[in-house]
Amino acid sequence: MSIFVNxxxxxxxxxITGRDGSFHSKQMLAYGTNVVAGVTPGKGxxxxxxxxxxxxxxxxxxxxxGANTSVIxxxxxxxxxxxxxxxxxxxxxxVCITEGIPVLDMTKVMPFVREKGARxxxxxxxxxxxxxxxxxxxxxxxxxxPGRVGLVSRSGTLTYEVVNQLTKNGIGQSTCxxxxxxxxxxxxxIDVLGAFQADPDTDAIVMMGEIGGTDEQKAAQFIAQHVTxxxxxxxxxxxxxxxxxxxxxxxxxxxxxxxxxxxIEAFKAAGVSVMERPADVVQLIKNxxx
Amino acid sequence: xxxxxxxxxxxxRAHGVPMFDGGVAxxxxxxxxxxxxxxxxxxxxxxxxxxxxxxxxxxxxxxTPDETRxxxxxxxxxxxxxxxxxxxxxxxxxDIVTESYVGLIMDRESQRPLFMVxxxxxxxxxxxxxxxxxxxxxxxxDPRYGLQPHQALGLALKLYQSFDQVRAAAKIMEQLYAAxxxxxxxxxxINPLATTPDGKVLALDAKISxxxxxxxxxxxxxxxxxxxxxxxxxxAARHANLTFIKLDGNVxxxxxxAGLAMATMDLVKFYGGEPANFLxxxxxxxxxxxxNALRIITGDPAVKVILFxxxxxxxxxxxxxxxxVTATKQFKVEVPIVIxxxxxxxxxxxxxLEDAGMKALNDMDDAVKQAVALAKGAK
Numbered sequence: 131m132s133i134f135v136n137x138x139x140x141x142x143x144x145x146i147t148g149r150d151g152s153f154h155s156k157q158m159l160a161y162g163t164n165v166v167a168g169v170t171p172g173k174g175x176x177x178x179x180x181x182x183x184x185x186x187x188x189x190x191x192x193x194x195x196g197a198n199t200s201v202i203x204x205x206x207x208x209x210x211x212x213x214x215x216x217x218x219x220x221x222x223x224x225v226c227i228t229e230g231i232p233v234l235d236m237t238k239v240m241p242f243v244r245e246k247g248a249r250x251x252x253x254x255x256x257x258x259x260x261x262x263x264x265x266x267x268x269x270x271x272x273x274x275x276p277g278r279v280g281l282v283s284r285s286g287t288l289t290y291e292v293v294n295q296l297t298k299n300g301i302g303q304s305t306c307x308x309x310x311x312x313x314x315x316x317x318x319x320i321d322v323l324g325a326f327q328a329d330p331d332t333d334a335i336v337m338m339g340e341i342g343g344t345d346e347q348k349a350a351q352f353i354a355q356h357v358t359x360x361x362x363x364x365x366x367x368x369x370x371x372x373x374x375x376x377x378x379x380x381x382x383x384x385x386x387x388x389x390x391x392x393x394i395e396a397f398k399a400a401g402v403s404v405m406e407r408p409a410d411v412v413q414l415i416k417n418x419x420x
Numbered sequence: 421x422x423x424x425x426x427x428x429x430x431x432x433r434a435h436g437v438p439m440f441d442g443g444v445a446x447x448x449x450x451x452x453x454x455x456x457x458x459x460x461x462x463x464x465x466x467x468x469x470x471x472x473x474x475x476x477x478x479x480x481x482x483x484t485p486d487e488t489r490x491x492x493x494x495x496x497x498x499x500x501x502x503x504x505x506x507x508x509x510x511x512x513x514x515d516i517v518t519e520s521y522v523g524l525i526m527d528r529e530s531q532r533p534l535f536m537v538x539x540x541x542x543x544x545x546x547x548x549x550x551x552x553x554x555x556x557x558x559x560x561x562d563p564r565y566g567l568q569p570h571q572a573l574g575l576a577l578k579l580y581q582s583f584d585q586v587r588a589a590a591k592i593m594e595q596l597y598a599a600x601x602x603x604x605x606x607x608x609x610i611n612p613l614a615t616t617p618d619g620k621v622l623a624l625d626a627k628i629s630x631x632x633x634x635x636x637x638x639x640x641x642x643x644x645x646x647x648x649x650x651x652x653x654x655x656a657a658r659h660a661n662l663t664f665i666k667l668d669g670n671v672x673x674x675x676x677x678a679g680l681a682m683a684t685m686d687l688v689k690f691y692g693g694e695p696a697n698f699l700x701x702x703x704x705x706x707x708x709x710x711x712n713a714l715r716i717i718t719g720d721p722a723v724k725v726i727l728f729x730x731x732x733x734x735x736x737x738x739x740x741x742x743x744x745v746t747a748t749k750q751f752k753v754e755v756p757i758v759i760x761x762x763x764x765x766x767x768x769x770x771x772x773l774e775d776a777g778m779k780a781l782n783d784m785d786d787a788v789k790q791a792v793a794l795a796k797g798a799k
Binding site: 150206207229230231232233234236237238240241256268269270273283284285286287288289290291294311313314338340341343344345364366367368369370371378379406407408409 | 471521523524525526528529531532533536545546549562563564601604606607609611631633634636637665667675676677678679680682683685686687688689690695698703731732733734735762763764784785
């Protein structure tokens, strides 16, 4: 099956006529994603690329095309409102690519998304791809291959690096998901790990983390308790120097310094195979699946 | 973006937070003038974007304007955790009866502004949090409704017995929350929130960090940036829209994406080298960015080799290749450049580099190994 996007995905692109939106819409169409509509206020009635109908609002797009998934390429100060619009229109899965959204904007929109029963991926994320079926976002399709390894990551290009290693070595992917690195995000590691655990077409999971915060430690606890599939993990930033910190609140809230060593320790304690470098992913997957 | 204490004080004062009178000085004479105006004993405090100022000798008591001048002379120009002190805050000193902690942070887990308060405030608050976490009280605020009066009162009741002080502290909670929201903060902290012998509740220190994502729509906040308080190469990088952090090694790194940049630095270390920097050219396809990146890195005399690691997605590798070629024409790059690129428009990029007499590698490990070997050979 895959997770979150599949053959029944009907995608509406918010900001389809913008610079990034139009470029990536063409890429998504070329990949075979079922892009059913675009939204740009004031441009309703046009057609994008000669075929995709453009609407003024997401609600119209949903009514006319049955869109069930949205991807957002709207500039940062308008992006949180675009998320709210999608949720209000009944979109079940919303992917926000936009980088640079003020965190306060996100804290206000997240409760609304939950009340509407929608799932948000991102913001500030590369989106996701179910190889051979659908790509929603900006992950290059040509480096992916269909298969049975699920991948979840906080970063963009590092994800590409690892996917590329997998594909070059004949290991395909069920779905690759970039959750984004912002402080307030809609879908976290645990959500994605749970979805991969439940997906009958995923045999193993690769999880790419980073220094900072405690998300990876919490994910490790979740893995220990709820994930029976093999998990291979990586933490970027092992050599990053401790920053000059302002104030005490950051350290008090997490009770942790968020170092790579702490996270790697948590991974190992949860039975996660830890990569020392991105290229290790191939051998570790082979070890765990055989 | 971190603000100085004197700037944070102004933002909190604008929302009514009570504090002792004071002023900011860039010279010893200005500091002495402020002390004269205030009268009595003052505290002279280094203004740098770093904790641990007191332990570094950057906070001193002065009984007279002359003593203030002496302390200011010593503190101005002092280096604290690598940052030079350009200003001091001179503020009335007072007898303190109690020190509490009040912090407000944008919390990842609750996805809300989170209050943390403790009656055991002061410089050891992190020890308190680590050893006796029950002394830290927390409250996540729903930003759609703001901090409710009963919530502010509930927090204040954790700090004080006297109901006059409870009411005063509750008001400060509301003012701090209002300042946090109004300034798009990611952190706002009063430590200590002090009581005086006559029962007043006052903020003795203030820290505010503003969410960088607010700055483009808030020129008033962007104008508070103090570039003299930052590493010069990091300022130059920000002007060029690059994210750059200087480190102590000799392998200069140019990478697209923060995660891959960190993984590249880790791999340099894995193969026995030391990275000279973290540098993320971001997702855009702009050859000029690459030129700027090379200019900044070659400005560091410690750099013995420059390593490019580019995985093209949105970033077009041919743009990066063009940037490298342009840069080497504009100024002489004295150290070897090792280039790894793959992804979008890779063939074109390889051709551009080969036409200019340079080579491109395809594999990250190969490139890092080669860069580390060159850095070692250069010693």
